[in-house]
Amino acid sequence: MTTRTTRTTDTATDGLATTRRRLWAALEARDEPAAAAAVLGAHDAGVPAEDLLLDVIGAVQARVGTEWAADRIGVAQEHAATAIQERVVAALSRRTADGAGHRPEDGPGTRRVTVACVDGEWHALPARLLAEVLRGRGFLVDYLGAHVPTPHLIAHLHQTGTDVVALSSSLPIRLPTAHAAVTAVQAIGLPVLVGGAAFGPEGRYARLLGADGWAPDARAAARLLAVGPPARDPARTGVPGDLPHLADQEYTLVTRARTQLVRQVLQGLQEAVPATAAYTERQRERTAEDIAQIVDFLAASLYADDAELFTGFVTWTAGILRARGVPGGALVAALDLLADVQSEFPRARAHLVAGRRALVRPSAPPASGLHS
Amino acid sequence: MTVFEDESGRSRETTGAGSTSWIGSPHPAVVADRDGGVVEFNAAAADLFPRMRVGTWLDEVVPGWLADAHRRLARTTRAPVAAATASAGPAPLRGSHDGRLLRAHPTESGHGDVAWWLVDDSDLTAAQDALRTERERHAILADASTQLLASLNPDRCLEKAALLAADHLGDAALVISPPVRNRHAVVTAMAGGFERTQVNLDPAVVPGLAEALQGFPPVPARWIDPAELPSWAVPEDFGGPPGSVAISPLPGHGVPAGALILLRRGGRRAFDASEELFARLFAARAGAALSAARLYAEQARVTRALIAELLPPRLHHVDGVDFAGGYRTSQDTERIGGDFYDVHPGTEDGPETLAVLGDVCGKGLDAAVLTGRIRSTVHALLPLAGDHQNVLRLLNGALLTARHTRFATLVLASVRRTGGRVRLRLTSAGHPRPLVLRATGEVEEADTGGTLVGALPVVTSRSATVDLSPGETCLLYTDGITEARGGPLGSAMFGEDRLRSALAECVGLPAEAVVERVQMIAGDWVGRGPHDDMAVVAITAPHTTHLSAVNGHTRGRYTA
Numbered sequence: 001m002t003t004r005t006t007r008t009t010d011t012a013t014d015g016l017a018t019t020r021r022r023l024w025a026a027l028e029a030r031d032e033p034a035a036a037a038a039v040l041g042a043h044d045a046g047v048p049a050e051d052l053l054l055d056v057i058g059a060v061q062a063r064v065g066t067e068w069a070a071d072r073i074g075v076a077q078e079h080a081a082t083a084i085q086e087r088v089v090a091a092l093s094r095r096t097a098d099g100a101g102h103r104p105e106d107g108p109g110t111r112r113v114t115v116a117c118v119d120g121e122w123h124a125l126p127a128r129l130l131a132e133v134l135r136g137r138g139f140l141v142d143y144l145g146a147h148v149p150t151p152h153l154i155a156h157l158h159q160t161g162t163d164v165v166a167l168s169s170s171l172p173i174r175l176p177t178a179h180a181a182v183t184a185v186q187a188i189g190l191p192v193l194v195g196g197a198a199f200g201p202e203g204r205y206a207r208l209l210g211a212d213g214w215a216p217d218a219r220a221a222a223r224l225l226a227v228g229p230p231a232r233d234p235a236r237t238g239v240p241g242d243l244p245h246l247a248d249q250e251y252t253l254v255t256r257a258r259t260q261l262v263r264q265v266l267q268g269l270q271e272a273v274p275a276t277a278a279y280t281e282r283q284r285e286r287t288a289e290d291i292a293q294i295v296d297f298l299a300a301s302l303y304a305d306d307a308e309l310f311t312g313f314v315t316w317t318a319g320i321l322r323a324r325g326v327p328g329g330a331l332v333a334a335l336d337l338l339a340d341v342q343s344e345f346p347r348a349r350a351h352l353v354a355g356r357r358a359l360v361r362p363s364a365p366p367a368s369g370l371h372s
Numbered sequence: 373m374t375v376f377e378d379e380s381g382r383s384r385e386t387t388g389a390g391s392t393s394w395i396g397s398p399h400p401a402v403v404a405d406r407d408g409g410v411v412e413f414n415a416a417a418a419d420l421f422p423r424m425r426v427g428t429w430l431d432e433v434v435p436g437w438l439a440d441a442h443r444r445l446a447r448t449t450r451a452p453v454a455a456a457t458a459s460a461g462p463a464p465l466r467g468s469h470d471g472r473l474l475r476a477h478p479t480e481s482g483h484g485d486v487a488w489w490l491v492d493d494s495d496l497t498a499a500q501d502a503l504r505t506e507r508e509r510h511a512i513l514a515d516a517s518t519q520l521l522a523s524l525n526p527d528r529c530l531e532k533a534a535l536l537a538a539d540h541l542g543d544a545a546l547v548i549s550p551p552v553r554n555r556h557a558v559v560t561a562m563a564g565g566f567e568r569t570q571v572n573l574d575p576a577v578v579p580g581l582a583e584a585l586q587g588f589p590p591v592p593a594r595w596i597d598p599a600e601l602p603s604w605a606v607p608e609d610f611g612g613p614p615g616s617v618a619i620s621p622l623p624g625h626g627v628p629a630g631a632l633i634l635l636r637r638g639g640r641r642a643f644d645a646s647e648e649l650f651a652r653l654f655a656a657r658a659g660a661a662l663s664a665a666r667l668y669a670e671q672a673r674v675t676r677a678l679i680a681e682l683l684p685p686r687l688h689h690v691d692g693v694d695f696a697g698g699y700r701t702s703q704d705t706e707r708i709g710g711d712f713y714d715v716h717p718g719t720e721d722g723p724e725t726l727a728v729l730g731d732v733c734g735k736g737l738d739a740a741v742l743t744g745r746i747r748s749t750v751h752a753l754l755p756l757a758g759d760h761q762n763v764l765r766l767l768n769g770a771l772l773t774a775r776h777t778r779f780a781t782l783v784l785a786s787v788r789r790t791g792g793r794v795r796l797r798l799t800s801a802g803h804p805r806p807l808v809l810r811a812t813g814e815v816e817e818a819d820t821g822g823t824l825v826g827a828l829p830v831v832t833s834r835s836a837t838v839d840l841s842p843g844e845t846c847l848l849y850t851d852g853i854t855e856a857r858g859g860p861l862g863s864a865m866f867g868e869d870r871l872r873s874a875l876a877e878c879v880g881l882p883a884e885a886v887v888e889r890v891q892m893i894a895g896d897w898v899g900r901g902p903h904d905d906m907a908v909v910a911i912t913a914p915h916t917t918h919l920s921a922v923n924g925h926t927r928g929r930y931t932a
Binding site: 030031032074075076079080082083084086087119120122146147149150151152155157158159160161187188189190259262263266282285288289291292 | 877
């Protein structure tokens with residue numbers, strides 16, 4: 001579906017680049033009025049709202065993530081920038097709500113879409129941008145926001161005549177939760193489109209979890225939805241997705257033993273890496289949180305049965321640590337300690353070994369959905 | 373029985389001599405030579421083919437399909453190569469004779485004679501056919517039930533019922549829902565697609581429709597004259613007038629769920645008995661699913677109306693001060709709980725904005741009902757908000773005289789902006805003290821305290837006054853945050869220290885971002901573990917335009 005002419009002229013591209021620069025400068029200065037002025041000014045100058053949402057706000061948000069990863073901005077600054085971006089989206093949305101709202105051609109295509117983040121997912125901006133893009137293209141959109149517990153999502157779907165659900169998740173450690181949400185939505189006979197970094201390269205985990213569709217970005221999602229809701233196989237309604245590799249119970253046991261694993265590794269680290277023995281209580285807790293995250297990613301990679309999920313996470317973490325001048329030895333030591341206590345779990349061991357190998361012979365770190 | 377299976381060297385004489393065993397077989401058996409002449413047969417064969425004699429031609433006494441098969445087999449047997457393949461056991465033939473279904477297995481003697489073993493399959497085939505039909509119907513009903521019960525949304529359910537009926541019961545189907553203010557929602561389905569319309573109709577004009585829409589007592593499906601069907605009931609691309617039309621009620625849970633109209637092309641006038649039963653089963657399932665969806669929708673509507681006042685409000689900018697709130701109930705299935713907050717903009721009586729955040733003893737619906745009462749009482753006492761102690765005294769009195777026995781803790785915050793600064797008057801009634809985040813990153817605790825409300829006849833309190841510079845935040849929270857248990861090592865309490873550290877990282881953040889960050893950190897702390905209701909309100913003095921103007925990064929800015 002082409003709802004607008006593609007603007008490829010140099011001036012348009014320059015305009016977007018200039019707007020991005022102005023927006024970034026405003027975010028760095030935590031200057032909300034300037035941020036709004038940059039985006040709304042470009043809108044006044046004729047830049048389509050969708051381009052502003054995706055090629056300006058979305059692109060700048062991606063930069064916020066990379067700048068944080070490179071330790072050029074802090075957590076607080078990242079949050080401030082995100083909050084301002086949310087407000088800019090809201091301001092842009094108020095402008096376009098009543099005016100240009102051209103409806104796409106009537107037809108059997110999708111009319112009403114519910115956009116939500118899975119339970120535990122706090123990164124709402126990608127979902128928000130999708131919701132605004134869809135609204136701009138004439139869909140009826142229910143945007144439920146960040147961190148939507150599955151029972152709330154299902155109740156909402158029963159109470160509204162939604163045609164299709166779009167679920168967003170950025171962290172792969174939410175895959176089991178996302179799976180539960182996908183299954184629950186499908187059980188009430190609705191198709192689910194998923195998106196976000198959690199679903200892996202080329203959306204490979206989307207297929208694994210049995211989602212009805214996957215989109216790499218908001219425009220692709222809008223195109224998919226415009227074609228109409230993906231066909232649901234009625235025979236599969238109510239039949240949970242089948243992940244035969246879970247039969248080995250490794251995911252379940254690792255998840256259940258999470259606290260215990262964190263304690264064991266933390267203790268082991270104090271012996272293996274002498275520096276950690278001198279940690280303050282607060283440093284110890286931070287370290288425990290880091291270990292917990294390693295365990296969570298290990299569990300997710302077991303759930304998805306994909307060692308690459310785990311290696312992607314550890315190489316990314318190593319990059320984060322490098323940017324902050326933290327030696328990576330502790331990370332390798334933590335993986336070794338984890339592998340020691342996973343002796344009865346062949347898959348977990350294999351993933352840990354793969355992770356270690358990736359650390360010791362580092363290649364270019366792939367993009368990961370991990371945020372602070 | 374094995375006589376003819378060994379074709380290697382036995383003569384026909386041996387075969388004949390040892391044949392007493394098969395002569396008495398209950399299954400018909402006939403031996404014919406290569407030219408089609410009957411050589412031997414048993415009593416069962418004689419019963420089946422009364423004109424059969426030794427020496428008669430098969431053509432004259434058995435059905436053509438069997439005689440033809442014999443000819444084909446006898447001919448191929450003459451070729452030695454073909455004989456080898458034939459002896460591997462050709463597939464049995466099937467055919468009918470005299471109303472019976474027969475299965476015929478040939479075996480060869482080796483010198484051209486073929487024995488035909490016949491098995492009467494009539495009963496088996498009939499049973500198999502019945503089983504297949506039954507299985508198909510069962511599968512369709514199971515699938516229909518799954519699809520119908522999947523959604524509790526009445527519109528979706530109506531569409532599904534119409535689509536399934538059009539697929540399995542007729543060429544097109546209409547599901548007509550009971551009237552809402554004389555208008556009926558009608559879904560017309562045909563060939564996998566559907567259309568939804570609202571029709572203003574008088575059911576009396578369609579014979580049987582009024583009765584079907586009443587639902588009870590259940591009336592059987594009724595075939596009506598297609599000419600009596602109004603034109604709106606026939607889909608445009610149906611291809612002419614329908615050949616036959618049936619109207620059936622959809623019996624619901626004691627309430628009518630609607631009516632089903634089936635259209636068929638051509639002259640297929642009625643269902644046979646099993647189709648009739650199938651249609652009734654389908655109607656029962658569709659009716660049950662539709663009324664379940666309607667009941668749910670009705671209940672959900674009532675619940676929404678009742679809890680609308682209990683839901684946490686959306687906070688925003690009031691009189692130059694940023695407010696943001698966040699709420700998470702202890703149960704993911706609930707939307708309301710025992711924590712509450714409100715922000716009341718100032719009035720002529722009192723120019724200050726009053727923010728209130730509190731926690732009723734207990735959780736779930738019962739607690740939520742009491743939060744509603746407290747919130748309305750505080751709202752009513754707004755003109756007196758200049759004196760927090762007075763508000764708390766009156767609130768305490770109101771709670772003590774009510775019949776419930778719960779108590780509550782709360783914080784009142786009167787907020788007023790003067791110039792770039794925001795002045796807060798904070799009073800805690802038995803509630804965790806508000807935290808104040810300074811621009812330096814220091815976190816202070818407001819020096820206020822008091823007794824909780826709803827328990828003792830007399831309440832006392834001490835207020836604190838706090839000034840916020842631009843970018844500074846005052847955080848009100850409930851103990852659901854600080855008492856949350858979890859963390860990387862298991863069951864540690866989140867505690868005030870961690871909350872203070874989390875807050876310290878929020879220097880200069882807008883109110884929403886502070887709330888979101890606190891919620892996120894506490895949420896990650898509990899993980900999937902159980903937790904109490906959690907509520908947070910941030911009151912933030914906005915950065916002034918002056919501050920951003922002196923910042924060198926900004927250019928070409930204008931007020932949005």
